[in-house]
Amino acid sequence: MFFPKQGKHSGALELLYVSGTIGLQLVSATFIGLAMGYFLDKWLGTSPWLLVVFLILGIVAGFRDVYREAKRIQNRTGGEPGAGDPGAGK
C-alpha cells in the first residue's frame, strides 16, 4: 500500500500527495508574504507599503508554486492533460 514498487507507483498515490499539498502551499505562501511585509514595515517604518507589496508577492509566489506543480503532473502523465484518465479527451 504505502511502499510503491519501482514503476508501479501510478496515479492514486501521486494524486493523494498533490491534493494534500497544493492548497496549503498557496495559503502558506500568502501568509509568509504577509508576515514578511508586516515585519519589514515594523523594522523600516514604511507602513503600509511593504505590507501591500509583500502580500501581493506572496500571493504570486503561491500561485506560481501551484502552476509549477500542475506542470510537473502534466509532464508525468505524458504531456497531454488528462492522459492518465481514459475517459478524458473524447
Next chain:
Amino acid sequence: MSAGLPHPLTYSVIIDEKLGLGLPPHVYYMWLAMIILFTCALMLRGRLQLVPGGLQNVFETVIGGLEDFTVANIGEEGRKVFPFLCSIFIFILVMNYIGLIPGCDAATANVNTNAAMAICVFLYYNYIGIKKWGFGYIKHFMGPMAALAPLMLVLETVSHLARPVSLTLRLFGNIRGEEIVLVLLFVLAPVLGTLPMYFLFILGKTIQAFIFFMLTMIYLKGSLEHAH
C-alpha cells in the same frame, strides 16, 4: 487521545506527576517513539542475518522499498540523503501510530513537534544545496531570465519560506483533527463508534507520514538538481 480537549487521562500525565518535571504530553510520547525505535534498532543490530526473519524482514521491506522509491525519483545521489529521509518517515509514522493507542496522544498532534521537524528539513535541504553547488546555489532562486532575477529572488524566498510552514500545518492539522474525531466519537458511542474509524485513521496517518517524506524528497531533489 487528549488532543487539546479537556482531556481524558493520558499516561503521560501520570508519569509526569511521578517524575515532577512539568513537561507537556507530546514530549513524553516523542520519547516513547524514540525508545521504541532505538530498542528495535539495537535489538536488530546485535543479530543481523543474511536471510532475514521476523522484525528484520519488516524493516528491510520498509527501508528497501523506500530506498528504491527515493533512488527512482532523485537518482543515485538520493542514496546520500536517504538516511535522513527514512528516519523522518519512520519517526513520524511511529509517533502517528502511538496516537491510536488508547490513553496515548500522537506527538505530531502538537504543532511544536512538527515545526521542529519542518525546520530540520528546511535547514537540511538548503545545507545539501549549498554543499553541492557552493555559492552557485543562489541560481536556484534566480529563475531562468537574468532580467527578472531580483523579482524571482524575492518570490523564491517567499515560496521557500512557505515550505516549512505548510509542512508543519499539514501534518499538525491532519493528526490533530484525527485525534479530536476519535475523542468525540468515543464520547458519542464508546467502542462501536471508534473502531471503524481506526481503519481509516491508520490509512490517514500512514499517508500523512508518507506525504511528509515525499515532500522532503522533492525539496531535496530540487536542491540537488541543476538550476533550471
